[in-house]
Amino acid sequence: MQFLKKLFGKDERFFDLLEAGAAEAKASVEVFSRALATLAEGKAPSLDDMAHARRKEKRIRFEVTEALSRTFVTPLDREDIEALSFGLYRIPKQMEKILRMTICPSQIPVAGFQRQAELLNQAAEAVVFMVKQLRGGAKLEKIREANDRLQFAEGEADKVVLGLLKELYNGPADAKTLFIQQELFEMVEQAVDRCRNAGNIVLSVALKNS
Secondary structure, three states: OHHHHHHHOOOOHHHHHHHHHHHHHHHHHHHHHHHHHHHHOOOOOOOHHHHHHHHHHHHHHHHHHHHHHHOOOOOOOHHHHHHHHHHHHHHHHHHHHHHHOOOOHHHOOHHHHHHHHHHHHHHHHHHHHHHHOOOOOOOHHHHHHHHHHHHHHHHHHHHHHHHHHHHHHOOOOOHHHHHHHHHHHHHHHHHHHHHHHHHHHHHHHHHHHO
């Protein structure tokens, strides 16, 4: 019986892996929030936690690819599983890039990041919720509601980054500071975009399987 479950993809491993991937994406966002607290003290944050989250996400993605190669029939379309796995993987990858840019605490406007961090957390929470709804049959209405929250967070993130850049361009920052802060503001906004992209994949899967 166990062999038949594996052969026809009736076990829960793909949902387990996708949910684990979403959880690690959220964990990487939480590492960023903790890093902001460290930066507020004028210290450089450690890269260890972010590197650990990235390694776990990379391992999960490998396990998804391996499972796809060994399973005859999957509970969701193969291309959808692969696309969602990759979409989730890109979130901690982006967060690691951001954290690597924070090696010079004096150049980081922590206050400016706070609203971005809040929206990023909201977006990551929505992604985790949406991925969990795929197990046992896509719950379309709940996924749509979460996607609305995700789209709102992404729209607000766009407004916030425009305000931050306007303030930066009209401030007293020198060229080096302006370059570093602009890059960071835009990279955090891109992280929200990656959450939005992952959410769009979940919604597409839900619509296909509803």
